[in-house]
Amino acid sequence: MQRRESDMKLILAIVNNDDAHFVNSSLSKAGFFVTKISSTGGFLMSGNSTFLMGVKDDEVDRVIEIIRNNSKKRVQKVPFDMKNNGTGFSQPAETVTVGGATVFVLNVEDCRHL
Ligand code: 2BA
DSSP: OEEOGGGEEEEEEEEEHHHHHHHHHHHHHTTOOOEEEEEEOTTTOOEEEEEEEEEEGGGHHHHHHHHHHHOOOEEEEOOHHHHHSSOSOSSOOSEEEEOSOEEEEEEOSOEEOO
16 A cells, blocks of 8 residues: 555554553544554553544544544543652642543655555
8 A cells, every 4th residue: 555645645543542442442443554552641540541643634624533532531530740749830839630531643755554
């Protein structure tokens, strides 16, 4: 498979681990190719999941809608060392709201399945 620069995007979506199974299965059921990478949030230092998806331009909105429908917001406790070390908070926060999902959409120059 080879696509031209203009007709494809790479979606990079960071999803809470508790939602990752639902996001993954919903995307797969809808016919999208998905790569799931285990990742760690730099702030909370807890595990999350990063999805990589190469899709056609006109599929981007559908993929984002599926991710949105399967990603919840959560309030999580801030670990003690992040509360107290240079986070930019004027008042150290006890909790932060995490998610739904953080999604980046990147232009793809070239894609080949070899
Ligand atoms: P974490 O880095 O563990 O961040 C967890 C939550 O902590 C964030 O939720 C946000 O509410 C808060 N937070 C993170 N950094 C902060 C900071 N410097 N000051 C104040 N609050 C902060 P979300 O924004 O929903 O992000 C969830 C996860 O998505 C993040 O986990 C990180 O792995 C990823 N992420 C979010 N934005 C990103 C970005 N711009 N670039 C790369 N990764 C990002």
